[in-house]
Amino acid sequence: MDSPAAVVTPAVYGASDRPPRGDYSRGGSVQADYTCPQDWASYTAADHDTYKRLYERQAAQLSGLACDAFIRALPLLGVKDRIPRFEELNERLHRATGWEIVAVPGLIPELPFFTLLANRKFPVTDWIRKPEEFDYIVEPDVFHDLFGHVPMLFDPTFADYVQRYGQGGMKAHELGAGEKLARLYWYTVEFGLIRQPEGLRAYGAGILSSVGELQHAVRSPEPHRLPLDLPLDLLRTMRTQYKIDTYQANYFVIENFAQLFDLTAPDFTPLYRALEVEPDIPAGVLLPGESGNA
Numbered sequence: 001m002d003s004p005a006a007v008v009t010p011a012v013y014g015a016s017d018r019p020p021r022g023d024y025s026r027g028g029s030v031q032a033d034y035t036c037p038q039d040w041a042s043y044t045a046a047d048h049d050t051y052k053r054l055y056e057r058q059a060a061q062l063s064g065l066a067c068d069a070f071i072r073a074l075p076l077l078g079v080k081d082r083i084p085r086f087e088e089l090n091e092r093l094h095r096a097t098g099w100e101i102v103a104v105p106g107l108i109p110e111l112p113f114f115t116l117l118a119n120r121k122f123p124v125t126d127w128i129r130k131p132e133e134f135d136y137i138v139e140p141d142v143f144h145d146l147f148g149h150v151p152m153l154f155d156p157t158f159a160d161y162v163q164r165y166g167q168g169g170m171k172a173h174e175l176g177a178g179e180k181l182a183r184l185y186w187y188t189v190e191f192g193l194i195r196q197p198e199g200l201r202a203y204g205a206g207i208l209s210s211v212g213e214l215q216h217a218v219r220s221p222e223p224h225r226l227p228l229d230l231p232l233d234l235l236r237t238m239r240t241q242y243k244i245d246t247y248q249a250n251y252f253v254i255e256n257f258a259q260l261f262d263l264t265a266p267d268f269t270p271l272y273r274a275l276e277v278e279p280d281i282p283a284g285v286l287l288p289g290e291s292g293n294a
């Protein structure tokens with residue numbers, strides 16, 4: 001594996017060819033697993049103000065759109081008016097589910113990413129977007145990762161799923177199936193929907209941390225919504241392509257997190273073999289017999 005400083009474009013989120021934003025050398029403080037210290041003192045007043053304004057705006061949107069597990073855990077992030085100190089947040093997170101967040105300079109290659117998840121370490125980019133990027137940023141920053149991902153890691157079943165996903169990812173990497181498995185991450189951890197008694201709710205971080213996508217994903221009649229109940233649905237999910245810079249054209253719906261955990265119990269090798277002969281499905285395309293109204 002390249003040393004972090006050698007990293008130019010970790011192939012993540014599809015074949016993005018732009019160099020990632022982060023500084024992957026930081027004067028040698030980036031470890032071989034791509035983790036680095038959260039240089040909390042380096043945040044400016046503008047950085048903390050950006051976090052505070054993003055948090056306020058997003059937290060005001062959640063009711064009726066974010067899932068119960070997320071709304072319950074959000075206060076556990078701690079401070080809202082500045083970027084939290086990771087080690088302070090980790091005291092609560094580790095007590096809750098044995099997870100911890102680790103600072104990284106930005107997107108990292110899939111194998112170190114999967115390996116961190118397999119060890120219940122969630123990589124959190126430690127820089128924050130510039131004020132002029134307030135409404136949209138294509139690469140995950142500390143707000144996307146902290147606000148979008150971390151509250152869900154306080155849910156024990158979801159936390160177990162993410163670790164199992166990481167273990168599966170290490171194997172998928174060996175089999176050259178990382179990109180297929182990345183789609184499962186995309187359509188669950190990043191853009192997943194869950195059915196609650198009162199209706200659909202978001203649990204995916206890409207939805208929960210986006211000001212516009214919350215309404216689009218949960219309320220708009222435009223996107224397709226497909227079931228992610230059965231093993232066959234896993235195949236459909238891993239055949240489905242996605243775009244990284246627009247609202248999603250399709251979402252996948254689960255009934256509960258235990259189902260997600262159970263779906264990823266079996267060995268995926270047969271699925272990867274099937275995926276070699278099943279063509280990809282472009283985002284927004286329905287197969288015969290699919291209603292798109294899960």
Ligand code: HBI
Binds near residue numbers: 124
């Ligand atoms: N790196 N820091 C970071 N955060 C991610 O969410 C991330 C990543 N690298 C790869 C990746 N996500 C996805 O492509 C995974 O599905 C592999």
Ligand code: FE
Binds near residue numbers: 148190206
């Ligand atoms: Fe993310």
